[in-house]
Amino acid sequence: MRIFLSGPMGAGKTVVGRAVAERSGLGLVDLDERIEAAAGAETSEIFRAQGEMAFRRLERDEALRAAEQDGVVVALGGGTVCDDDVRRLLLSRGTLVTLSAPIDQLVLRVRADEGRGRPLLAGGARDALERLLGARRAAYAECHASIETSGRDPQDVAREVLEVAARLVVAVPLGERTYVVEIGSGVRGRVVDCATRATPGGEVIVATDGGAARWAREVEALLTTAGRRVVSVQLERGEASKTLAAAERVWDAALAAGVDRDALVVAVGGGVVGDVAGFAASALMRGVAHGQVPTTLLAMVDSSVGGKTGVDRPQGKNLVGTFHQPRFVLADVDTLDTLDPAERRAGLAEVAKAAWLEGEADVAALERDVAALVAGEPSATTDAVARAVRTKARIVSGDEREGGLRRVLNLGHTVGHALEAAAGFGALRHGEAVALGLVASLRVGHALGRARADDVARMERLLGALGLPTGLTGRLDASALGWLGSDKKRRAGELLFVVPGGPGVVEVVPLAAAKIAEILGVPA
Ligand SMILES: NC(=O)c1ccc[n+]([C@@H]2O[C@H](COP(=O)([O-])OP(=O)(O)OC[C@H]3O[C@@H](n4cnc5c(N)ncnc54)[C@H](O)[C@@H]3O)[C@@H](O)[C@H]2O)c1
DSSP states (O other): OEEEEEOSTTSOHHHHHHHHHHHHOOEEEEHHHHHHHHHTSOHHHHHHHHOHHHHHHHHHHHHHHHTTOSSEEEEOOTTGGGSHHHHHHHHHHSEEEEEEOOHHHHHHHHHHTTTSOOGGGTTOHHHHHHHHHHHHHHHHHSSSEEEEOTTOOHHHHHHHHHHHHHSOEEEEOBTBTOEEEEEETTGGGGHHHHHHHHOSSSOEEEEEETTTHHHHHHHHHHHHHTTOOEEEEEEOSSGGGOSHHHHHHHHHHHHHTTOOTTOEEEEEESHHHHHHHHHHHHHGGGOOEEEEEEOSHHIIIIITSSOEEEEEETTEEEEEEEEOOOSEEEEEGGGGGGSOHHHHHHHHHHHHHHHHHHOHHHHHHHHHTHHHHHTTOHHHHHHHHHHHHHHHHHHHHHOTTOSSGGGGGGTTHHHHHHHHHHHOBTTBOHHHHHHHHHHHHHHHHHHTTSSOHHHHHHHHHHHHHTTOOOOOTTTSOHHHHHHHHTOSSEETTEEEEEEEOSTTOEEEEEEEHHHHHHHHTOOO
16 A cells, blocks of 8 residues: 655655554655755755755656655645646556645644745745645645644544445546545445535435436435435436437426535446536536536446536437536445446457557456456456556546547547447447447557557457457448538548557547458448
């Protein structure tokens, strides 16, 4: 276990770090002490003699070293997480907790601790702290949890830190819009705490559909018992109900209940419910908070993370929508118990896609766990969801609004969408179409000299073992080719095609639909 404690000076990093170490047996690392030991000088002396830049370089080196140590709680410096690389590394290597306190409290604490050299406070503690907090707000927000320490016993804060560290949480770092995805068996029980953090009061509109209703009722009961007023909305099942009319039902139910801007919309269901509810939340009262409790594998690994919301139009899928990040995502693998096994398999296609995007370790883990995943074994499922969510979080945080990097998430989807549309929506599950699309893209990668024949065969074997279709013959024909040309992610007549090499290697390449057809041997 590795825990990193961040936050402004005076937030309690050292004292809470000590309490965490005592309670857990983890070793305590005080980053400032490490820096001073490495430099052979006190912080104030390093600042005076070498300047802040030199201090930051030392701080970065020591933070990177601490990130590799096992069994430690690290009290970071106040500015350590301002280095983007360091912050992202700490988020991926352990549990990063930001401790906070109101400014008055911070000022009191740093004044009480004047013996300690704090070069950044020269010229007045309050002004300096306000400036630092303003400049560091987004960096501090990128964490697994923020914990308020004011008026609390450090032991109590330490207990809370250890609770956070014991959960499987993946952060989606997006500055002040950062949120975490909690994954595992029973995490739906965390909905009250997450709802309270998102909006302490106000109505909670719980949207679901017939397939996930049983889980929605549980979530509602937890919220009601905790004193929250719940408004239930049950949508029709299936892609056909991903409409503006469905979003209107959410709006009307909320408005009839007299909600205000403190309302929270919680989606309990698959990607359809999640997309509609997220869209409805983004426009209700010009935008209220929303949370996702995905109950299909696809929704856990894909649609609930990343903030894309939307509805379909007669002209095509997802043509009207917004980017509206959720405040929390609770991916409870228990909810998959009631899911049709064919829906579960379809979700595994997105898991395979994410693994290929990530690299060899994730592909190998998926190959190792194939049987357990097909059997729906909870711990293998939890591990697979966590890996896929980490990949999606990494990509989304690098490109929230799909300006570039995020396009790689379309791996397998260009041909997949074409096959789905050609078959008539509903005839082929999205995940099944993506599986076929992944095979097609590996073949394109091979033809373009990027993927080896072994890579193509490996992907086919993996998808086949997961129970997904891999045979393009008889499916990819001239009619599907027509749909390929109508993909909305097109530029100057060419499709932006995600071309894979081996695991972890992808490139977005403009390709004419005719070229793709030629490579895949589709007759004109
Ligand atoms: N927003 C995004 O980034 C994003 C990404 C990928 C896909 N999507 C969207 O997601 C949608 C597909 O999502 P999906 O595959 O989850 O389909 P879905 O929401 O239609 O769910 C599939 C079926 O499973 C049922 N169901 C859901 N949870 C259940 C449970 N626990 N037990 C029993 N039945 C359950 C549903 O009622 C439905 O009939 C598409 O509309 C797609 O466009 C969005």
